Amino acid sequence: MREAPRKIGSGPKKIFKAGEIILEVRDLVQAFGDRRVLDNISFQVRAGETFVIMGGSGCGKTTLLRCLIGAQKPTSGSIHLFGEDITRMDPFELDRIRLRFGMNFQFGALFQSLTVGENIALPLRHHSDVDSSIIEMIVKMKLELVGLTGFENFMPSELSGGMRKRVGLARALALDPEILFSDEPTSGLDPVMTAVVDQLTLDSTRKIGATAVVVSHDMTSVFRIATRILMLGNGPRQGQIVAEGTPEEIRKNPDPFLQQFVRGEADGPIPLRMAQDEYLKHLLGDG
Amino acid sequence: MKFVVNALRRVEGDGYVTLNARIYSFLLWGLTNPRVLSPSLTLRQMIRIGVEALPMASLVALSVGFILAMQSSTELGKLGANAFIPDLVSLSLLRELGPLLIAIIVVGRSGSAVAAELGTMKVNEEIEALKVMAISPTRILVVPRYLALMIMLPILTVFGNCVGLAGGWAVCIGTLDMTSSFYITHAVQRPELWDLYSGLIKSVVFAHLIITIACYQGLGVTGGAEGVGRATTASVVYSILWIIIADAALTGLFFFVL
Numbered sequence: 001m002r003e004a005p006r007k008i009g010s011g012p013k014k015i016f017k018a019g020e021i022i023l024e025v026r027d028l029v030q031a032f033g034d035r036r037v038l039d040n041i042s043f044q045v046r047a048g049e050t051f052v053i054m055g056g057s058g059c060g061k062t063t064l065l066r067c068l069i070g071a072q073k074p075t076s077g078s079i080h081l082f083g084e085d086i087t088r089m090d091p092f093e094l095d096r097i098r099l100r101f102g103m104n105f106q107f108g109a110l111f112q113s114l115t116v117g118e119n120i121a122l123p124l125r126h127h128s129d130v131d132s133s134i135i136e137m138i139v140k141m142k143l144e145l146v147g148l149t150g151f152e153n154f155m156p157s158e159l160s161g162g163m164r165k166r167v168g169l170a171r172a173l174a175l176d177p178e179i180l181f182s183d184e185p186t187s188g189l190d191p192v193m194t195a196v197v198d199q200l201t202l203d204s205t206r207k208i209g210a211t212a213v214v215v216s217h218d219m220t221s222v223f224r225i226a227t228r229i230l231m232l233g234n235g236p237r238q239g240q241i242v243a244e245g246t247p248e249e250i251r252k253n254p255d256p257f258l259q260q261f262v263r264g265e266a267d268g269p270i271p272l273r274m275a276q277d278e279y280l281k282h283l284l285g286d287g
Numbered sequence: 288m289k290f291v292v293n294a295l296r297r298v299e300g301d302g303y304v305t306l307n308a309r310i311y312s313f314l315l316w317g318l319t320n321p322r323v324l325s326p327s328l329t330l331r332q333m334i335r336i337g338v339e340a341l342p343m344a345s346l347v348a349l350s351v352g353f354i355l356a357m358q359s360s361t362e363l364g365k366l367g368a369n370a371f372i373p374d375l376v377s378l379s380l381l382r383e384l385g386p387l388l389i390a391i392i393v394v395g396r397s398g399s400a401v402a403a404e405l406g407t408m409k410v411n412e413e414i415e416a417l418k419v420m421a422i423s424p425t426r427i428l429v430v431p432r433y434l435a436l437m438i439m440l441p442i443l444t445v446f447g448n449c450v451g452l453a454g455g456w457a458v459c460i461g462t463l464d465m466t467s468s469f470y471i472t473h474a475v476q477r478p479e480l481w482d483l484y485s486g487l488i489k490s491v492v493f494a495h496l497i498i499t500i501a502c503y504q505g506l507g508v509t510g511g512a513e514g515v516g517r518a519t520t521a522s523v524v525y526s527i528l529w530i531i532i533a534d535a536a537l538t539g540l541f542f543f544v545l
Contacts, residue, residue: 069419070419071419090297090298091297091298091299092293092297093297094421095421095423096421098418098419098420098421099421103416103419103420105412105415105416107411107412109411109412109413109415109416110413110416111408111413111416112407112408112411112413122420122422123420123421123422126420126421126422126427127420127421
């Protein structure tokens, strides 16, 4: 069991042992008007897992992730994070939970007015009373971890998209979170850097005992890091769980929707284009 | 005190009143723990919002001083009452034109910049990143700007009043054969202390309106670059509108009640 980082205001908390349920989603529904983006989603994530949520564009992966980090209130259902239902929490209570996880945003979400080093130091300065010299050392360690040693004084605008992503990951790991949430951490990265980021995700789970919840549609990356996979559907199965299981179970699952996605085939049940009759009706109107 | 602060910090929603409640919760908390008010960030904002606005505010105040003296000399001269020009310039600036015009300059220069800056941060997910890191955007982005403007606008107003009076002096000395001692004696002796205070009360109210409207519009941006543009425009328009309404209300209050 790892030692929890010293944080101001976090109070006493339960440290989850490997295999214990750390995140549980029950009957989650997220609707925008009449459109159900997430439809009765239920799953559990156990401590120490690398849980990957995958699915095609527009299937609700990012919406689900936003619900999990408390950035969005779901229409109905519950999300138990560290054993507490975050859907019923006010912003003040939610902050207590947020101190225990890190979030790696799709495009880094770095503060443009701060240097790379200041970006990584921000959560440390706000949530710990650690001395500045120690913070500087932690920043250097985190930058080394993501292969950006010596970039402390660069501004985010001076970095490439991939480098920004890695700084975002370093910032998410700054407080040694119990859960690392990642939104498309490898999209837009070259194969070597994809492997580096995958290794980092694995390191953060296997070496320091954290749990990772990753949203991705990069199949190579998914099968490299996942201990369990959740596949969300779109089209007629919009926002529903198509399959859930270990990478091996997902590979063997005969669901044609799932297999089309895993193999990256253009033809299959995933509706990208309208059927001929439907298309004619759309062009000519119902009459 | 702690109960009130925590209750205010639990307020949900993104409305204008909610934003104000959050600002006051941090200000109350800051009374017992000044670190909450981020002194270094506040100082940085005081320089950006206040000190860097000095040249523009000075130019406007100087021009207003010129205009007031020249316009009044046209009519008062006909009545042989040029001696009252220093009184008129001084009272107009202290009570009304100083606070109002400096506030409008700050709306255009700093209010719009705050709305655009926060709006861009919202579009780039920086605001959401702060929330997810359990760092309140109100605490580190809004409160320093709020404090900076609440301190700097009255200071800019006093400075603008002085520069405006200098503008009036230049016209009176240069074209109306008035002596410096006559101008200064009348410009300083005629107004009462309340005239200065009423202008400063107005500038504090204007500062509150400018910065809360700018932050509310900036944090409420949706829809990318177009949304940032809309928020910036709305920030300027609503600020000027509410400043003028507040000015009318305060002038009425001072005129009829106090």
